[in-house]
Amino acid sequence: MNTHVRQGDQLVIFVKHGCETCQMLEDVVGRIAGAVPTRVYTQDDPGFPSSVAAIDDTSLEQSFAFDIEAVPTLVRLKDGQEVARTFGWHRGDWQDMTGLGDLGTDLPAMRPGCGSKSREPGVHDVLRARYGRVDVQSRPIQLGAWDDEFEATYDRGWSDGLPVVPPTDARILRMLDGTSRKANEVIGEVPPNLSPITVEKVAINAVMAGCRPEYMPVVLAALEAALDPLFTMHGLLCTTCFSGPIVVVNGPIAREIGMNSGINCLGQGNRANATIGRALQLIIRNVGGGRPGELDRAVLGGPGKYTFCFAEDESDPTWQPLAVARGVAAGKNAVTLFQGDGIQGFLDQRSRTPEELTKSLAMSLLAVGHYKLCEFTNAMLVLVPEHYAIFRDAGWDRARITAELHRAMIRPGADVIQGAHGVGEGIAVSRRNEMVNKFWPEGLLIVQAGGQAGLFSAICAGWTGGRFRTESQPVTREIVL
Amino acid sequence: MNEGILLRDPTAETASALRPRVEPLDTLQGRTVALMDIGKMRGDEFIDRLEILCRERGIATRRYKKPTNTRVAPREMILDIAARCQAVIIALSDCGSCTSCSTHDLNDLDKRGLTGVSVLTTEFEQAFEAQKATIGLDAASVYVSHPMQNKTTAELHRSADLAFDAILQAITAEADLTPRSEAA
Numbered sequence: 326m327n328t329h330v331r332q333g334d335q336l337v338i339f340v341k342h343g344c345e346t347c348q349m350l351e352d353v354v355g356r357i358a359g360a361v362p363t364r365v366y367t368q369d370d371p372g373f374p375s376s377v378a379a380i381d382d383t384s385l386e387q388s389f390a391f392d393i394e395a396v397p398t399l400v401r402l403k404d405g406q407e408v409a410r411t412f413g414w415h416r417g418d419w420q421d422m423t424g425l426g427d428l429g430t431d432l433p434a435m436r437p438g439c440g441s442k443s444r445e446p447g448v449h450d451v452l453r454a455r456y457g458r459v460d461v462q463s464r465p466i467q468l469g470a471w472d473d474e475f476e477a478t479y480d481r482g483w484s485d486g487l488p489v490v491p492p493t494d495a496r497i498l499r500m501l502d503g504t505s506r507k508a509n510e511v512i513g514e515v516p517p518n519l520s521p522i523t524v525e526k527v528a529i530n531a532v533m534a535g536c537r538p539e540y541m542p543v544v545l546a547a548l549e550a551a552l553d554p555l556f557t558m559h560g561l562l563c564t565t566c567f568s569g570p571i572v573v574v575n576g577p578i579a580r581e582i583g584m585n586s587g588i589n590c591l592g593q594g595n596r597a598n599a600t601i602g603r604a605l606q607l608i609i610r611n612v613g614g615g616r617p618g619e620l621d622r623a624v625l626g627g628p629g630k631y632t633f634c635f636a637e638d639e640s641d642p643t644w645q646p647l648a649v650a651r652g653v654a655a656g657k658n659a660v661t662l663f664q665g666d667g668i669q670g671f672l673d674q675r676s677r678t679p680e681e682l683t684k685s686l687a688m689s690l691l692a693v694g695h696y697k698l699c700e701f702t703n704a705m706l707v708l709v710p711e712h713y714a715i716f717r718d719a720g721w722d723r724a725r726i727t728a729e730l731h732r733a734m735i736r737p738g739a740d741v742i743q744g745a746h747g748v749g750e751g752i753a754v755s756r757r758n759e760m761v762n763k764f765w766p767e768g769l770l771i772v773q774a775g776g777q778a779g780l781f782s783a784i785c786a787g788w789t790g791g792r793f794r795t796e797s798q799p800v801t802r803e804i805v806l
Numbered sequence: 807m808n809e810g811i812l813l814r815d816p817t818a819e820t821a822s823a824l825r826p827r828v829e830p831l832d833t834l835q836g837r838t839v840a841l842m843d844i845g846k847m848r849g850d851e852f853i854d855r856l857e858i859l860c861r862e863r864g865i866a867t868r869r870y871k872k873p874t875n876t877r878v879a880p881r882e883m884i885l886d887i888a889a890r891c892q893a894v895i896i897a898l899s900d901c902g903s904c905t906s907c908s909t910h911d912l913n914d915l916d917k918r919g920l921t922g923v924s925v926l927t928t929e930f931e932q933a934f935e936a937q938k939a940t941i942g943l944d945a946a947s948v949y950v951s952h953p954m955q956n957k958t959t960a961e962l963h964r965s966a967d968l969a970f971d972a973i974l975q976a977i978t979a980e981a982d983l984t985p986r987s988e989a990a
Contacts, residue, residue, distance in 0.1 A: 464815035464823060469940040474811050480913065481942040482825055483816055492814050520818030529816040611816040 334408075336363040336423065337400040339382070339393045342370035344439035346414050347397050351376050353419070353429045354397075361423055368396065368442040388443035389452040395438045399423075413438040447499075454494035461494050462509065463529060478533070483611055485603065485631055489533035500528040503538025504545060505806070512545065513552035515613035516559035517620045522548070522612045527604075530611055534604035534632075539582050540597055542804050543660060544604045547572050547634075550662040550802040551605060557797040560790050561664050562615040567627040568788035571665040571705065572602050572634035573772055575648035576658030578804060579636035586636035588776035591668060591707065591783060602634030627667045638774045644713065645723045647772050651801040658804035663705050663770055664788035664797065669693070671782040673712070679719045679729070682712065686782070687733035691763055693786045697741040697751035699761045703768035703787030703799065706730075709775035712782050727769060734763035765794050810940075824944035828921040831893055831978045838866045839977065840891035840920075842879070844908045845872035849898040851959050852925075852950075855966035856895060856973070862985040863974075872911075875904035879911045888918040893977040897925035900954050905930045909937040912945050923976035925969060927952035946976040 338354055340347040355376025357363050366382040367373050382388055391400060391407075398412040401422050411418040414436040420428045443452055453459075468477050474491040478484055490496065501508050501524070508525040515522050524545070531544050551558045551570055561568055574584055585595035593599065609615040617626065639646050648659035671689045676682040686706070694702045708726075716726050738759040743751040752761060768791060775782075790797035815823060831837055839860060843853050853869070860867045868891055872879050887894060894915050899905045905926060912922050924945060926934055929952035938945050950965040957965070974980075 461814055464819050466813040466815055466823060466942075467939070468810040468813065469936065470810040472810050472940045474813065477813065477940070477942065480825065480917075481823075491811060492816055493811060494814065497814055515818070518818060518820065520820060522818070526816065526818075529814050533816060607816070612818045614818070614820075 333404055334362070335402045336361050337391065337402060338363060338365045339368065339388055339391065339396050339398045339400075339441065340365065340374060340379070341368040341396050341439070341442055342373035344396050346436050346438045347374070349432060349436065350374075350397055350414060350429070353432070356428065357423050357425065360425060385443040385448065385452055386456050388441055389449075389456050393441040394444055396441050397438050398441070450499040450502075451495040453498055459494050459498070460508065461497055461525065462523075463497075463525060482616070483533065483607075485606060485610060487631070489607070490535055492529045492532045496532045497525070497528050500532050500536065500538050500541060501525065503541030504528075506545065512548055515548075515552065515608060516615065517563055518614035519559075520612050520614065522608065526612055527608060530607040531600075531604040534607050535596065535600040536604050537582070537596070537600075540601050540604075542658075542806050543574060543578065543582070543597075543601050546658075546660045546802045546804040547601065547605050547662060548608060550660055550800040551609075553800045553802070555796075555798050556662055556664070556800040557790050558609070560797070561788055562609055562613065563620050563622055564788065564790070565622050565624045566789055567623060567625055567629075567666040567786075568664050568790075569627070569630040569633060570602075570605060571629065571663045571785060572605065573647055573661045573663065574601075574634070574636045574659075574804075575639065575646045575653070575661070576656065576804065578658040578806075579639075584636035586638040586774045590635040590774050591633075598634050598636070599632050602632030605634075606630060606632060629665070629667050633665070633667075635774060637772050638710065641710070641713070641717070641773070643717050643722065644773050647770060648801055650723055651799075653801060653803055658806070659801055660804060661770070661799060661801040663703070663785070663799040664790060665703075665705055665785040666788075668707070668783040668785055671706075671784055672780070673782075674780045676715065679716045679721050679726075682715050683726075683729045683733050687730060687763075689784055690730065690769075691734055691736075693763070693784060694789070695750050697743075697745065697748060699736075699741060699752050699763050700765055700768075700794070701792045702764075702789055703770065703791040704764060705770045705772060705785040705787070707775065707783040707785065708771055708773050709779060709782045710773070710777050711780050713773050723771060727771060730769060731762060731764065731766065735760050736763075737761070765791075767798075768794075770799060822944060823942065824938060825942050827944050827946060828916050828919060829979075830921050830976065831980075833980045834863075834865045834893070834974070834978045835980075837892040838868050838890060840887045840894040840915075841867050841869050842887070842894055842896045842908075842911065843869065843871040844875045844896060844899060844904050844911075846875040846898065846900065846904050848954055848957070848962060849875075851962045852898045852954070852966050855963040856897065856970065859966065859970045859985075875899075875901070875907060878907050878914070884911070884914050884918070887915060888920060892920060894920050894922040895925065895973055895977065896922065898927070898950070898954065899924060899930055899934075900927040900952060902930070902933055905933045906937050909934060909941060909943075909945060913941045913943045916943060916945070921977050922946065923948055923973055925950065925973060927954055929953070948972045948976060
């Protein structure tokens with residue numbers, strides 16, 4: 326470092342009392358300040374270092390402005406522009422930059438410093454929002470000093486009923502760091518109002534849902550799947566039925582972001598499961614305008630409309646993951662969105678063979694929607710490990726299980742036509758002489774998930790839109806990181 | 807009003823940042839209007855006159871009085887108004903704390919489905935607008951001249967007379983609000 330302090334040069338030093346290296350340099354800093362025009366900024370203690378009148382930077386504004394990553398940092402300015410910088414204690418560098426050749430000769434030649442307080446977890450985002458160039462485009466909502474920000478979000482109708490995390494600039498910027506996509510990129514048009522949505526609006530709603538930034542790629546993929554016309558999100562939101570989007574996550578990202586595919590994975594308690602599904606619902610509500618009682622006309626709705634998101638258990642190599650079965654390359658990350666209701670428990674602790682279990686599952690699957698309705702809805706079967714083990718041990722894979730289940734649900738039309746067995750509901754009378762499938766061949770999705778103990782699988786009934794076989798289908802979308 | 811936290815709008819921003827208030831009633835016939843006295847001095851004299859003006863038009867009213875203008879209305883009062891009335895007139899705010907508290911009362915009743923209006927003095931128009939913004943409700947207001955504390959009772963009644971049509975128009979879309987005696 327070939328530098329010499331000249332007229333007009335100024336030094337800037339950043340220190341913090343909590344750093345042992347900074348403490349070691351207390352006299353050195355005083356010596357420099359006595360010899361060269363110097364500004365010393367202290368990050369944590371206005372009285373430190375005692376050798377010089379330091380400038381209080383406990384707000385970290387200057388530390389942010391100088392983009393300080395470690396302390397001590399020595400910066401040399403020439404005509405106000407930075408021309409040299411060093412951090413930690415490297416005696417030679419400090420001597421060169423200050424022009425004081427005998428500086429710190431009684432100290433070790435080198436000693437590393439500490440992290441800058443402005444770079445502590447979460448701090449930089451707050452500083453960026455407070456002092457940096459904030460490029461958030463969404464309309465600012467200024468609250469009063471005495472307003473409760475949580476109540477404010479309720480008052481504005483932004484909540485699904487549970488508290489939301491207030492979307493501040495710092496949180497939004499942090500969320501946007503979770504994706505490489507630009508904040509102003511338009512993802513699509515959100516029903517029912519068909520309002521355009523940017524990545525920034527996704528981030529705001531993800532903040533409110535409680536997501537971490539690393540969930541953003543999953544939220545974005547889920548939204549893109551929901552906006553695929555084939556998913557018919559518009560009808561799904563406005564329907565009088567119970568249904569909403571059920572999000573199944575496949576691939577290594579599920580483990581990386583800590584999703585639950587095991588015990589209680591369809592229930593509460595996991596942040597990623599809970600908030601990714603919730604973010605999608607908040608987007609539909611806030612950007613799309615899909616609010617219950619207005620355009621969301623569900624006669625009863627269901628708890629899954631707060632959030633319904635989980636990961637598939639891919640730990641058993643004999644099991645083909647859902648996304649792979651739906652065309653995504655193995656090892657890739659993907660989301661599958663299924664238009665479904667809450668769960669119907671399937672209890673079978675007696676079946677020991679795959680044939681027994683198939684017949685047993687078929688009995689419960691036939692109840693989806695209505696026992697006598699066929700090719701009217703799709704269904705998702707969440708097969709738990711102990712049930713799957715019965716199939717696996719007999720050599721049955723996903724394709725075999727799916728085919729056998731479909732076969733076990735074929736019934737004579739005469740049994741399920743309208744009016745049969747004294748029940749008005751049922752399939753068209755004209756199909757009396759047909760053998761009838763319960764679901765379309767592609768309409769039964771099987772996912773493996775759940776804890777290792779318990780012979781209790783789950784059936785999620787599909788939405789009635791599934792009767793339009795080519796018009797409304799589940800959608801799988803690869804997650805782009 | 808001091809600034810607090812700044813949030814960003816999560817919506818498509820196709821609508822106002824303020825939540826629309828409950829629509830005015832089609833008619834006041836067969837409905838009951840709550841006359842909420844915020845508890846500030848002299849407000850009762852103003853509301854006395856509103857009550858008479860309502861009676862002259864055959865509008866049923868029910869009087870309420872907050873124990874203090876410096877707090878929001880007691881929960882029991884809000885529940886009673888929501889249960890018995892279909893509209894509310896809140897009067898008369900002529901200070902900062904009563905403007906803030908009464909706007910929260912208006913918001914509370916709006917969320918319970920009551921159309922309402924706040925009557926304030928002109929000096930507090932800006933405070934009301936600021937409170938509306940932070941609450942997020944596109945609340946209705948009618949202003950009377952400031953100050954009011956040094957007015958005579960007759961002058962306060964005159965203020966009520968002048969403001970009455972605007973007050974009614976804020977809570978009902980009914981076209982004919984002529985007093986019964988005049989209509990006859």
